[in-house]
Structure formats: C-alpha cells, structure tokens
Amino acid sequence: MKNSDNDEDDLKKERNVNKTKITLLRIIFMVLVVCIFALFGASLGIFMGIIESAPDIAGLELKPSTNYTSFIYDVNGNEIDRLSSGQERIYVTLDQIPDHLQKAIISIEDERFMEHNGIDIRGILRAIIVNLTTNQTEGASTITQQLIKNNILSPEQTITRKIQEQYLALQFEKIYDKDLILEYYLNTMALGHGTNGVQAASHRYFNKDVSELSLAESVVLAGITQAPTRYSPITNPENNNEKAKIILQKMIEQGYITEEERQVALAENPYDNIQTVNQQYVEESPHTYFVDAVIEDVLVDLQEKNAMTENEAKNYLFGGGVEIYTTFDPEIQNIVDTHMADDSLFPVNENEIKLDYRVSLHKPDGTVQHYNAVEMVKSVEEIDKFKEAKLVEWGATPEDTVDELLLQIPQPQAAFVIMDQSTGQVKALSGGRGDKIGDRTFNRATQAKRQPGSTFKIVAAYGPAIDMGILSPGSAIDNSKLSIEIPGQPDYSPRNWDGNYGGTITTRKAIWNSTNVPAVRTIQSVGFDASFNYLMNFGFTTLLPTDKVYALPLGGLTEGVTPLELTAAYAAIANGGTYIEPTLYTKILDRDGAVLIENIPTTHQVISASTATMLTDMMEDVVTGYGTGASLSRWFSGQPVAGKTGTTSDEKDLSFAGFTPYYTATVWLGHDDPQSLSGSNQNEHLHLWGEIMSDIHSGLEYKNFDKVTTGFVEASVCSVSGMLPTSLCRGAGAVTTDYFRTNHISDQYCTVHGQTKICTVSDMVAGPFCPPNVVTNKITQGASYGAVCNVHTQPPLPQTESIIPQLIPDSWFNEWPEPMVSEPEPEPQPEPQLAPEFVPPPVEFIPIPEINPNITIEIEEVPPPPEPGGIILEEQEPTADDQSIFFVPQG
Numbered sequence: 001m002k003n004s005d006n007d008e009d010d011l012k013k014e015r016n017v018n019k020t021k022i023t024l025l026r027i028i029f030m031v032l033v034v035c036i037f038a039l040f041g042a043s044l045g046i047f048m049g050i051i052e053s054a055p056d057i058a059g060l061e062l063k064p065s066t067n068y069t070s071f072i073y074d075v076n077g078n079e080i081d082r083l084s085s086g087q088e089r090i091y092v093t094l095d096q097i098p099d100h101l102q103k104a105i106i107s108i109e110d111e112r113f114m115e116h117n118g119i120d121i122r123g124i125l126r127a128i129i130v131n132l133t134t135n136q137t138e139g140a141s142t143i144t145q146q147l148i149k150n151n152i153l154s155p156e157q158t159i160t161r162k163i164q165e166q167y168l169a170l171q172f173e174k175i176y177d178k179d180l181i182l183e184y185y186l187n188t189m190a191l192g193h194g195t196n197g198v199q200a201a202s203h204r205y206f207n208k209d210v211s212e213l214s215l216a217e218s219v220v221l222a223g224i225t226q227a228p229t230r231y232s233p234i235t236n237p238e239n240n241n242e243k244a245k246i247i248l249q250k251m252i253e254q255g256y257i258t259e260e261e262r263q264v265a266l267a268e269n270p271y272d273n274i275q276t277v278n279q280q281y282v283e284e285s286p287h288t289y290f291v292d293a294v295i296e297d298v299l300v301d302l303q304e305k306n307a308m309t310e311n312e313a314k315n316y317l318f319g320g321g322v323e324i325y326t327t328f329d330p331e332i333q334n335i336v337d338t339h340m341a342d343d344s345l346f347p348v349n350e351n352e353i354k355l356d357y358r359v360s361l362h363k364p365d366g367t368v369q370h371y372n373a374v375e376m377v378k379s380v381e382e383i384d385k386f387k388e389a390k391l392v393e394w395g396a397t398p399e400d401t402v403d404e405l406l407l408q409i410p411q412p413q414a415a416f417v418i419m420d421q422s423t424g425q426v427k428a429l430s431g432g433r434g435d436k437i438g439d440r441t442f443n444r445a446t447q448a449k450r451q452p453g454s455t456f457k458i459v460a461a462y463g464p465a466i467d468m469g470i471l472s473p474g475s476a477i478d479n480s481k482l483s484i485e486i487p488g489q490p491d492y493s494p495r496n497w498d499g500n501y502g503g504t505i506t507t508r509k510a511i512w513n514s515t516n517v518p519a520v521r522t523i524q525s526v527g528f529d530a531s532f533n534y535l536m537n538f539g540f541t542t543l544l545p546t547d548k549v550y551a552l553p554l555g556g557l558t559e560g561v562t563p564l565e566l567t568a569a570y571a572a573i574a575n576g577g578t579y580i581e582p583t584l585y586t587k588i589l590d591r592d593g594a595v596l597i598e599n600i601p602t603t604h605q606v607i608s609a610s611t612a613t614m615l616t617d618m619m620e621d622v623v624t625g626y627g628t629g630a631s632l633s634r635w636f637s638g639q640p641v642a643g644k645t646g647t648t649s650d651e652k653d654l655s656f657a658g659f660t661p662y663y664t665a666t667v668w669l670g671h672d673d674p675q676s677l678s679g680s681n682q683n684e685h686l687h688l689w690g691e692i693m694s695d696i697h698s699g700l701e702y703k704n705f706d707k708v709t710t711g712f713v714e715a716s717v718c719s720v721s722g723m724l725p726t727s728l729c730r731g732a733g734a735v736t737t738d739y740f741r742t743n744h745i746s747d748q749y750c751t752v753h754g755q756t757k758i759c760t761v762s763d764m765v766a767g768p769f770c771p772p773n774v775v776t777n778k779i780t781q782g783a784s785y786g787a788v789c790n791v792h793t794q795p796p797l798p799q800t801e802s803i804i805p806q807l808i809p810d811s812w813f814n815e816w817p818e819p820m821v822s823e824p825e826p827e828p829q830p831e832p833q834l835a836p837e838f839v840p841p842p843v844e845f846i847p848i849p850e851i852n853p854n855i856t857i858e859i860e861e862v863p864p865p866p867e868p869g870g871i872i873l874e875e876q877e878p879t880a881d882d883q884s885i886f887f888v889p890q891g
C-alpha cells in the first residue's frame with residue numbers, strides 16, 4: 001500500500017513539477033513576448049523620433065543653393081573670367097544635358113531610378129547580402145537619397161541620418177517629379193578636381209559645353225562619381241577607363257545603347273584630350289590685375305550696400321553664381337599688356353629680375369621633394385646659371401624627373417591705369433610687369449602708394465590757387481630762393497631742378513618747367529587746409545595729417561598715392577572740373593538675373609570749369625616746346641595732350657598723369673624696393689605712356705579739348721612786372737599773352753621797363769660829352785645803368801666833330817621804336833627770360849589792384865594803351881560758378 005501511495009505521491013510530485021515547468025515556460029514566454037513588444041515599441045518610438053526630428057519637408061529646397069560659379073563680363077558683355085571657391089558649379093537644365101550622359105549616370109548610380117519611389121528595396125536587400133557574404137561594402141543610396149544627402153542633411157554616416165534620408169526621399173518623391181530630381185542631381189554631384197555638376201566638370205575635363213559630350217566622354221564623367229580620386233580621368237585614367245567600360249556594359253544591359261554605339265565609344269580615346277585641357281588649365285594665368293581689382297571693389301560694395309559681413313560677401317561672390325558686368329575694354333587692355341611686356345620700353349641698365357623658382361624633384365624611388373628659391377639676377381642670361389646652381393644645391397640627379405615653375409618679376413616695375421573721364425569707367429589697368437603670381441596679389445595700379453612727385457603741383461597747389469582766385473596762368477610768381485623757418489626743424493629750402501632762381505616766373509612756365517620754388521610759394525598762399533580740401537575732393541584717400549608740409553605740392557608725401565586715384569583726380573580736370581568716382585563694374589546680377597547692385601558712380605564739382613580749362617591749357621605746354629614732358633610728342637601726337645610729369649627728387653619714382661579729349665591715363669615707373677632710377681634716361685615712362693596711348697587712339701577722330709570761354713580773359717601783360725605792357729616792354733620782348741581772371745589784370749602800365757641813353761663805347765649812361773653817333777636809346781629794367789660814361793669826360797674837338805658824317809637823324813634819339821644802333825635781335829626763346837641783374841619787387845605775386853570782388857573789369861574800363869596792340873585781346877564774361885572766386889587775397 002505504501003508503495004502505491006509513494007507511487008501516487010511520486011506521480012503527484014511529478015505532475016507538480018511538470019506543472020511548475022509549464023508555468024515557468026509560460027512566464028518566460030510571456031516575458032519574452034512583453035520584451036519583444038517593448039523592444040519593438042521602443043524601436044518604433046526611436047524610429048518615429050528620428051523621423052520626427054527630420055527637417056520639415058515644406059521648408060526644404062532640393063535645388064542646390066551654394067557653390068555656384070560667378071561670372072565676370074567685359075564692357076561688350078563677353079565672359080572674361082569666372083570666380084569659384086575651388087568648387088565650381090554651373091547650372092544647366094535637363095534639356096541641355098545629353099541623354100546618353102543622363103543614362104550613363106543612372107545606370108551606374110541608380111538603375112531603378114525611374115521605377116522606385118525614393119528608396120530601392122531590391123537594392124537594399126542586395127546590399128545586405130553583399131555586405132554579409134563578402135567583405136565588400138555596398139551602399140544602396142538612390143539618386144533621390146544622394147541629392148538629399150548632398151543638399152539638405154549633414155554628410156556624416158549615421159543610422160539616424162540614413163533613416164531620415166530614406167524618409168525624406170519618400171516624401172520628396174511625392175512632390176517632385178523624376179526629371180526635376182535628376183536635373184538637381186546632375187547639377188550637384190561631385191565630379192572631382194573641385195567640380196560640382198556635369199557642366200563644370202565638362203568644362204574642367206574636356207573644355208566643352210556639356211551638350212557637346214560624346215558617349216565616350218559621358219561614361220568617363222559617370223565613372224568618376226563613386227570615388228572621384230580613385231577614378232580621376234586626369235590622375236588615374238586606367239581606373240577610370242575600367243569603370244567606363246563597366247558603365248557601357250550596364251547601359252547595354254539596361255537597353256540604353258546598342259552594341260554598335262558601345263563599339264564607337266570604345267574606339268574613342270578621350271584621355272589624351274583630358275591631359276591637354278588639364279595642362280592648359282594648370283598653366284592658365286590667374287585672374288588679371290583688372291579682375292583682382294573688380295573682386296576687391298565688389299567685396300567692399302557687398303558689405304557697404306548689401307549689409308553683408310566680409311565672410312558673407314566672400315562666400316556670395318565666390319559661390320553665389322552672380323554675374324558682374326565690368327567696364328573692362330579687352331582691346332585697350334591688350335594694348336596695355338603688349339607694351340608692358342615689351343622690355344625694350346624699360347630702362348635696361350637698371351634691369352634686375354626677381355626670380356621665384358619652384359621645383360618638385362620626382363626621385364626614382366617614387367618619392368617627391370619640393371624646393372623654392374627667390375633671388376635677384378641682373379639679366380636674362382643669368383637665369384639659366386641660377387637654375388643650374390639651385391638644382392645642384394638641391395641635390396638633383398640625372399635620374400630625377402624635374403617639375404619646375406619659374407616666375408620672373410623684372411625691375412624696375414611699372415603700373416598703368418586708363419579711364420574714360422566722361423564716365424569714370426576704368427577701361428584697363430596693369431598692376432605690374434612680368435609674371436603675375438597668384439590671385440589678388442599686390443596690385444601696383446590700385447594698391448601701391450608711391451610718391452606722385454610734381455604731378456601733385458597741379459592738384460595740391462596750382463589748381464586750388466587758380467580756383468580760389470589767387471593766381472592766373474599769366475600771373476608772375478616770385479622765383480627767388482626761399483627759406484622757410486619750421487620750428488624745431490632745419491629751414492625748408494625747396495630747390496629748382498634746373499638750378500635757376502630769381503626774378504619772377506609765370507604760373508604757366510612754373511608748370512611746364514616744373515619749377516619747385518613757385519609751387520611752394522603757391523601752397524603758402526593757398527594754405528594746407530584749403531589744399532587738403534581740394535585733394536579730398538579730387539578723391540585721394542591715402543593722405544595723412546603729416547602730409548601738410550611745404551613739400552606737399554612737390555609730392556613729398558608720408559605714404560603716397562595710388563596710380564588709380566591719381567588718374568581719377570586728373571580725369572576730373574579733363575572732365576571740366578567734375579570728379580567721377582572711378583568704377584570698374586557697372587552692375588551685378590544675382591543668380592536669378594535680378595539686379596543686385598547698380599554701380600552708379602558718385603560725382604561732384606571739384607574746381608570750376610574755367611579753372612579746369614586754364615589748367616588744361618597750361619598742361620598742354622608741358623608736353624610741347626621746352627616742357628618737361630616734351631619728348632612725349634615723339635611717341636604720341638595724334639590728339640591734343642595735357643599732363644604733368646612727376647619725378648621725385650631722389651628719382652625713385654617717375655610718373656606722368658595726363659589726358660586726351662578721350663582718355664585720362666597715368667603711368668608709374670619705379671623699383672618695388674624704392675631705389676634711384678638715375679641711370680635711366682628718365683623718359684621711359686613718357687615713352688610707355690606715349691606708345692600705349694598712340695595705339696589706343698589709333699583710328700579715333702581728332703578732337704580738340706572741350707574748353708570753356710568764360711570766367712577768364714585773354715590778355716597781354718608785361719611778363720616782368722605783370723603790369724599792362726608798354727612799347728618798351730614789347731621792345732624788350734617782355735610781353736606775354738595769357739589767361740587771367742579779370743581782377744588779376746593790373747590797371748597800371750609797366751613801371752619797370754624804361755629807356756636810357758647809353759654810350760655804346762663805355763656801355764654806361766651817356767654823358768653830356770658822349771658823341772651823338774655812339775649814343776643809343778636802350779630799354780632798361782629798373783636802374784641797372786647807374787653810372788655816367790667815364791670815357792667821354794671832355795667836350796670833343798671841333799675838327800673831329802666836323803669830319804664825322806651825320807649818320808643818324810636827330811629825331812631817332814627822341815623816338816621809339818626804331819633803335820638808334822642796330823642791336824642783335826633777342827634770341828627766340830620759349831618764354832622771355834629776365835635780365836639776370838634784375839631784382840623784382842619783393843612780393844610773392846605781382847601786385848594786384850584792389851578792386852571790389854563783385855566787380856568785373858569791362859574792357860572799356862581799361863585805360864587805352866599808349867599805342868595800339870597792347871593789351872586785352874578778348875573779353876569773356878565770367879560764369880556764375882566763377883563769381884565766387886573773384887576775390888583778392890589780402891596780404
């Protein structure tokens with residue numbers, strides 16, 4: 001019984017155990033189910049969270065918005081340059097992209113693109129199998145996903161981003177059609193060597209518009225995309241070619257091309273052309289000095305006019321796909337460049353060449369070593385020696401392959417700027433001779449601050465003085481030695497280049513002869529503050545308070561001025577006194593073709609039209625006759641020219657600023673590290689200016705300067721006294737005809753020129769005993785013949801007197817103009833010279849009669865001359881803008 005009980009118990013126990021096991025399993029199962037649900041729920045939650053955190057599709061634009069190449073056009077609207085941030089992108093629409101290029105890219109990137117709804121399930125499954133069964137990694141991004149990845153999401157590879165990408169791909173496919181997605185993609189895809197999109201890549205690799213690409217060229221491009229470096233057709237053409245063949249095979253399989261088309265493509269070798277195009281691209285010079293200057297201007301304007309930060313402006317200019325229409329004239333620039341490259345136009349004995357030698361040595365073991373040296377040589381012949389010495393120094397062996405780049409920067413350097421004075425448009429510029437190294441490098445035309453020398457006399461001294469009514473072209477200025485006391489410094493004594501001092505000199509001659517002393521006396525009368533006001537109005541921005549010194553009109557500045565600003569100042573004179581801010585571009589269009597900036601230059605009147613006319617007239621004398629720029633006529637004579645030379649006293653800078661009725665241009669010549677040009681003939685800059693302007697004006701109709709006739713009169717004065725001339729002044733050859741403000745004409749007749757009876761034997765004042773036949777009337781200046789004849793001190797013997805024939809009628813002794821004894825005709829001179837012994841009245845300028853500033857002298861009011869032909873030839877009424885300047889400086 002016990003046993004059965006035991007059995008029963010055992011059975012019971014067993015049943016209980018089984019029951020427990022089942023319960024446990026059930027619990028485990030339940031827990032598992034709960035866990036799975038929890039995991040699934042959590043996953044779903046996370047997944048939904050990722051999707052929730054994806055950018056809102058409504059605010060997203062699939063069209064790429066940055067890294068568009070910007071374009072620069074010349075004055076004729078032709079493209080001259082492109083700007084990109086190393087990432088070139090040029091937008092094209094789908095109809096401009098050949099079908100075989102579209103299909104080549106679809107076949108390699110996303111063969112079911114036309115069928116899927118944004119994600120490719122078959123592709124994903126295949127990728128999982130490939131990734132699990134091989135050690136290859138394969139992605140399954142559709143074209144839509146890649147477009148989202150490139151344009152919207154950050155590029156990092158995370159599960160989160162992958163999920164968002166797939167989610168967004170499904171969403172975008174609902175609102176964009178396939179063609180638009182493909183168009184955006186083809187304009188976005190990275191194709192190596194800094195190119196984005198098929199158009200930029202087509203230009204970079206084939207130098208062709210994308211619409212012209214053959215099938216063979218298309219598969220080359222399509223082959224790049226999966227690994228732009230490994231499949232680069234430039235550096236790895238074999239890899240690219242393998243890939244291209246695979247793509248052709250896929251295109252056959254997918255029914256896009258026929259076997260015949262493949263054979264044609266295989267027979268074509270696009271790689272040689274790619275190498276040629278690449279070589280051109282590498283050797284292509286960087287942006288020109290003009291484009292560099294445009295870039296600098298636009299960057300400033302985008303900040304000032306469009307409230308961008310410097311960085312925003314830079315990104316916008318180099319990646320915003322803008323179109324900049326410049327004032328650049330390619331024909332004029334070509335002429336400038338041709339002459340700047342002509343070494344025969346530059347001082348040979350001054351010649352130095354700065355060499356920048358860059359070498360890569362490719363060693364037989366595959367390593368590469370890079371070297372660089374910068375040195376000066378004296379002549380072209382020394383260049384080869386220099387290179388050989390460097391290669392030896394760097395340990396080059398005959399087994400090495402040498403990649404070299406040699407840049408030559410000749411010295412002295414030069415700069416040239418040419419503007420149309422009527423519009424302010426800069427037509428061309430050159431920032432230097434020789435090789436241009438890199439972009440946005442030092443631009444001698446727009447950035448170099450150099451000493452303007454005597455070109456500054458016009459804008460700092462004579463222009464203001466004439467405009468303020470202090471001087472007229474015919475005014476006589478004291479040219480005697482000058483010594484100005486400056487507290488705490490040695491006295492300032494300007495020196496005349498020709499060593500001639502003393503007497504007076506007209507404003508006109510002081511300009512054409514570039515005499516320094518009168519210019520310094522003029523700035524004393526004008527005053528530094530007034531002069532500075534004019535200089536600011538002439539557009540100079542680089543002057544400093546320390547430039548308010550007596551050397552200011554001589555161009556002795558603390559820092560200097562740029563050739564561009566000097567050109568603009570002279571252009572204001574050429575433009576009748578109205579300054580126009582120099583412009584390099586006229587407008588900027590944004591990527592959609594809307595006007596972003598209309599670049600209308602600011603203008604203002606600096607000097608009156610009559611001042612401009614008088615300055616122009618005087619500066620015409622600089623380049624003719626005995627003027628300091630007279631040699632210019634040897635190289636350019638086709639149009640009237642007015643201008644001013646500028647040579648600094650130490651001959652470190654040679655400048656000429658001048659204009660024709662068409663253009664205003666400035667040339668500068670000097671060493672980058674300033675040093676004397678005394679070994680040159682000092683005319684090279686005039687030669688350069690003349691040659692360039694001669695070519696530029698060739699074929700242009702002859703024009704006269706547009707001068708006004710009001711605000712001044714033409715009058716003849718005694719050039720010594722500055723007073724109304726008498727026959728004696730005329731007899732002394734001391735009458736000059738020039739332009740005057742009417743209040744600068746004296747109402748007094750010359751008191752300096754007189755006449756005295758002179759004994760020709762002693763050359764002294766004739767005494768009572770000098771025989772009449774040796775006595776002559778002589779025109780004198782002041783009282784130079786003081787003493788009485790000391791030869792004829794006694795009455796002549798009667799018999800002597802009787803045998804001397806009466807050769808000269810008595811009346812001749814009393815009358816002018818006939819000379820008593822023939823005197824040598826005065827030598828024809830460019831301008832009457834003063835007798836050296838004459839000491840002018842101790843005044844800075846000629847005495848000017850005190851008159852009411854508001855009264856204009858009418859011709860009737862001028863006293864009649866003692867004999868005809870004396871004075872005012874022509875009277876012009878002053879204009880309203882001249883009225884204000886009719887004042888007489890007091891003291």
Ligand SMILES: [Zn+2]
Pocket residue numbers: 718719720721725726728729734750751752753
């Ligand atoms: Zn006189």
Ligand SMILES: [Zn+2]
Pocket residue numbers: 759760761762766767769770771789790791792
């Ligand atoms: Zn005598």
